[in-house]
Amino acid sequence: MEKKIRLALIAGGKSGEREVSLAGANGVEKALNPEKYEVRRYDAATDLARLAADAGKIDAAFVLLHGPLGEDGTMQGFLDLLGIPYQGAGVLGSALAMDKNLAKILYKQAGLTVAAWEMAEPEDQENPRRLLEHLSLPVVIKPIRQGSSLGMSVARNEEELAQGLAKAFAFDSEVMVEEYVRGREITVGVLGNKEITALPIVEIIPGEEFAFFDYQAKYQPGASREVCPADLPPEVTAKAQEIALAAHRVLQLKGYSRTDMIVAGDSIYVLETNTIPGMTPTSLLPQAAAAHGLSFPALLDRLIELALAGR
Numbered sequence: 001m002e003k004k005i006r007l008a009l010i011a012g013g014k015s016g017e018r019e020v021s022l023a024g025a026n027g028v029e030k031a032l033n034p035e036k037y038e039v040r041r042y043d044a045a046t047d048l049a050r051l052a053a054d055a056g057k058i059d060a061a062f063v064l065l066h067g068p069l070g071e072d073g074t075m076q077g078f079l080d081l082l083g084i085p086y087q088g089a090g091v092l093g094s095a096l097a098m099d100k101n102l103a104k105i106l107y108k109q110a111g112l113t114v115a116a117w118e119m120a121e122p123e124d125q126e127n128p129r130r131l132l133e134h135l136s137l138p139v140v141i142k143p144i145r146q147g148s149s150l151g152m153s154v155a156r157n158e159e160e161l162a163q164g165l166a167k168a169f170a171f172d173s174e175v176m177v178e179e180y181v182r183g184r185e186i187t188v189g190v191l192g193n194k195e196i197t198a199l200p201i202v203e204i205i206p207g208e209e210f211a212f213f214d215y216q217a218k219y220q221p222g223a224s225r226e227v228c229p230a231d232l233p234p235e236v237t238a239k240a241q242e243i244a245l246a247a248h249r250v251l252q253l254k255g256y257s258r259t260d261m262i263v264a265g266d267s268i269y270v271l272e273t274n275t276i277p278g279m280t281p282t283s284l285l286p287q288a289a290a291a292h293g294l295s296f297p298a299l300l301d302r303l304i305e306l307a308l309a310g311r
């Protein structure tokens, strides 16, 4: 029998998405073929010293951390130092994708369409009018380095903008304000190292009670409906898949990614790219992989294979 791959499954951590991460890791652990992998779990919040001590006995890591201190290049740098290969983007790609402002600058440079945006200053909380000189309402307020819609809100007037800024600045020292795009929300996965493939598109249809795809709409069972492959005209599908590939390339990503977009009329706006997308069996990227013919365990095998194949 072939030797088992000694896999470090790293989850938990300190970000606001700790619970999402732990739930994901439980599902991943269950789905990994025990004939193929010897899995050891590490919590990024408490087990880093043990991970470093075990480094010589680990063949690869599967990092299932979302948000700061995990998806942002920090864990990737730690693993690089320890000489442990891992799935997905490296230090630079992870850091670029985590910063929604820098990512948008790069998308724009690559010719992709993004919603108009401004970086907010802490002073804007008292007087948000300055921001509205360049942007039209409604706007979305976002901490630039969070996921799962944490700290985000939609503002329809100046007062809500002031409140939204206060909320977002509680999550991050850097906050952006972006024009609200009304349209159909889709997300497009990409898989591969040198040769990358765009996966079938998932459309996300949040329940009517949600102003946007917020934390609840994302994780409360039944709160949103997901359709995969999305029912879109073939030319829109092709264009969105091209955009996902371009976003993956311009952010210097590797292995896989998932880019969130909004289709509005003839335009497709790029919102952001996730370098460690949600990984429960019913999460968006696993759904897309399934429509592509890759079961959840097969997707995990593929990601680990890509990790072991090197940059």
Ligand SMILES: Nc1ncnc2c1ncn2[C@@H]1O[C@H](COP(=O)(O)OP(=O)(O)O)[C@@H](O)[C@H]1O
Pocket: 115, 140, 146, 147, 148, 149, 150, 152, 178, 179, 180, 181, 182, 185, 212, 213, 214, 260, 262, 271, 272
């Ligand atoms: N400019 C926008 N216009 C309309 N809805 C938006 C906009 N930006 C974000 N949203 C909504 O908020 C959700 C979360 O935003 P996103 O930028 O993907 O951040 P994250 O998923 O990292 O929290 C999106 O899935 C979308 O539903």
Ligand SMILES: [Mg+2]
Pocket: 148, 260, 272
């Ligand atoms: Mg998103």
